Amino acid sequence: MAIWENFEGLHVPLQPPTPVRPRFSLTSDILSYRKCPRQYRYFGNDGFVPARSTQAFYGQIIHQVLDRCHRLYRGLLGRPLGTLATDEDLAAFFLEVRNALRSHGIRAANDDVADQAEEVVKNFNAIEGPALYPRVHDTEFRLERNREDYVLRGVVDVIARQEDVTRIAGPLDPGTMEIWDYKGSKRIGRATADWKNYEWQMLVYAELYRLRTGTFPARAIVYFMNELEGVSRQKGRPQSATLDVNITDERVSEALVRFDADAHAIMKHRVDGNWPLPSAPPDTDTCNVCDVRYSCPTMNPPGTEPTYRIRNPFERPGRAGRRRAVAPGAIG
Numbered sequence: 321m322a323i324w325e326n327f328e329g330l331h332v333p334l335q336p337p338t339p340v341r342p343r344f345s346l347t348s349d350i351l352s353y354r355k356c357p358r359q360y361r362y363f364g365n366d367g368f369v370p371a372r373s374t375q376a377f378y379g380q381i382i383h384q385v386l387d388r389c390h391r392l393y394r395g396l397l398g399r400p401l402g403t404l405a406t407d408e409d410l411a412a413f414f415l416e417v418r419n420a421l422r423s424h425g426i427r428a429a430n431d432d433v434a435d436q437a438e439e440v441v442k443n444f445n446a447i448e449g450p451a452l453y454p455r456v457h458d459t460e461f462r463l464e465r466n467r468e469d470y471v472l473r474g475v476v477d478v479i480a481r482q483e484d485v486t487r488i489a490g491p492l493d494p495g496t497m498e499i500w501d502y503k504g505s506k507r508i509g510r511a512t513a514d515w516k517n518y519e520w521q522m523l524v525y526a527e528l529y530r531l532r533t534g535t536f537p538a539r540a541i542v543y544f545m546n547e548l549e550g551v552s553r554q555k556g557r558p559q560s561a562t563l564d565v566n567i568t569d570e571r572v573s574e575a576l577v578r579f580d581a582d583a584h585a586i587m588k589h590r591v592d593g594n595w596p597l598p599s600a601p602p603d604t605d606t607c608n609v610c611d612v613r614y615s616c617p618t619m620n621p622p623g624t625e626p627t628y629r630i631r632n633p634f635e636r637p638g639r640a641g642r643r644r645a646v647a648p649g650a651i652g
Contacts (some may be wrong), residue, residue, distance in 0.1 A: 329466055341466070342583075346472055350582050355513075355514075358618075363587075365590065370611055371429065372427075374428065374433065377426050381414065381417050382502060383502060384420075388413045388416075389453070393454075414438050418434065436549060437504070439548075440549050455481045458479040461476040462474075462632065465527070467583070476529070478504050480497065480535065481498070482497070482538050482539070492549045494537070495537070498539040498541060499501055499540050501522060501541070503542055503543065503544050504546065521566040527572045536567050540565040541560060597618045598618055
């Protein structure tokens, strides 16, 4: 009798495939979608690579250089514990990170942008470093939560102890920690959509932190790095540089509902292929670096003079400039 005959008539039922939950990042998915669904469709969902990654350059170089400052202070870069980065150290960090980003096709729009980023980080290091670095518990702190049908992820730039508990001995209390998020921009107005988005982002971070530790953080702080441009280091932190987000159960629940709605909208659009236009024109910086701005109905309504017009390479720049309407600071 052949061995295979022992298994004749044996039927193994097929197991239904386990659905894979999509993973959404708070910043690169949810906030990008909220800023401009059309832009997110091409670059966040379809996987097209922007021709110019100028916005990515500014944020990444600030975050990566500051992460090196924290590692230097913690004695992880071959220097003694408690070493504060000097301006010379920061210049070396900038060159290292800028070269690494360039190898991945991420470049500054021009040298002025790179110089600005270097200036604000040097000022941050001088103004905040002596008081902040000793309190830092962790950097690039990854948080994740399983929602009903997707996974929500985020990365907190800094987890730091509150100033009044820094010297207390014993185990760390998660409820005395602060979460910090760096923004490579100027402070924005309270009436803007980005202000609300930043608050919701920090409230969701607070909830992800609570699920990880069992309690909300003591504070949630947004730091607007470009408020440090041109400031005097001796005067300390400008009052406009930080946004302290009030954390309550009610506000956290509201933020989660908003983000749930956006996640479900993205999943719906992925299925039906119908991506909406932004309900209102995004900020100028977002549109100026967008590779699909020339065909955007929001910025170039039919029957009107287009905000963005593809430049004829044979036109003289002066003549082309007189014939087109361009948003302030726009890149044609």
